[in-house]
Amino acid sequence: MSEQQPDQDMSKAVQSPDERLVAAAHAGDLPAVQQAVTDGANIDAKVVTDRFRGEEFQSTALHLAVLYAHEAAAVYLLEKGADANAVDSAGRAPLHLATIARQTNFVRMLLNAGADVNLKDAKGYSPLHSISSVGNSTEIIDLLLERGADVNAADNGGVTPIFDAVYNAQPVLVKKLLEHGAMFNAFDNNGEQPIHFANRDKLKERGGMERTVECLALLLEAGASADAPDRHGKTLVEQCENDPRIAELVAVFKAKAGVDATLAKFRREGPQGDSDD
Structure with a gap:
């Protein structure tokens, strides 16, 4: 994005x-x-x-x-x-830019100056969408949440911040969003849920598989269904091209192992079919 x-x-x-x-x-x-x-x-x-x-x-x-x-x-x-709430031609306030650039001191400064934590740009992105997309700043997401950021605010496509956090394989953000009431079973305008936003490209990055697994484990533990079909009628495992690591994750959850046991297993043994991520 x-x-x-x-x-x-x-x-x-x-x-x-x-x-x-x-x-x-x-x-x-x-x-x-x-x-x-x-x-x-x-x-x-x-x-x-x-x-x-x-x-x-x-x-x-x-x-x-x-x-x-x-x-x-x-x-x-x-x-x-x-x-602090003036918008540019893309409808973005300075707070959007500060979150995109992960500038914690500017985020704090703007919030203290009255920046609207839920102001949306022309695409419907809130500052929380922005930080959920770029990730790697728990301090910024904490600041936004403390100031009342809406965890279930949807952009023009019906996508809420947790979709972006899953897509970008940001398990810390997924966990924080869930703790603050993010809907794990929300639907976007295409009828897809956060669990369908597992990014196949992330599975190929170094560390991407582990982060994606953690995101999916958190969603499943919260109650998301691994069998929910995406807009093409595919389940999570099918959507990830039957990747054996994702298949194993789903199998472990269906066996009621729970998130802690599942992640412990993956960290201790590594998922079956693990490559040189």
Whole structure:
């Protein structure tokens, strides 16, 4: 799930205070940011920062200060009243960008400045969707959950954050989402459930099999059905091309071993058919 980012080349000549403000925020030039504000720049001005398929892409100064991790500029803009919930041309607020970039200090700063933890972008992604996609930051997901992030918020395709966490083989996030009430049996707009989002490509990555197994084990322990058909009528095992490791996982669960026993078995013995992941 790729994210279109503003163009990094903002070296073109700029004239207005608004343009100078956004360019300075992009560069992290705090004195220039301050001068642009002194010269009358609109703190929330949206300026063209990229052109994509013939369409102009606009961002605010705060978006770029956050995206490129210019903390002093971001702090100054917020102190001057920058809107923490202003959106760019993709409907994303600065909080979306901070979570995508896994910038914990910016996430905290924006939340403290009143950022809406459940604001959705044009595709329906919330900040929790973003961190569930990129993963590897339990601190950020904890911050979002503490501030009331909706674990069952669906994007335009009906996908909730737990779908993304499973797809990206993030067992720690799957566990946290389940603990906060994520629906393991939710359906997206294609009639699929989180258990169907096991990513076959992840099975081939180093460590990907183990992480995927842990995600699936957590879902099964929560009550997900291994026999639930996906949109093509395939079960989990069939969907994973009868991978013997996934088949063994399902067989162990059907034998009522439970998540702890299952994961202990996999870590101790390794799944049958294990390759050189």
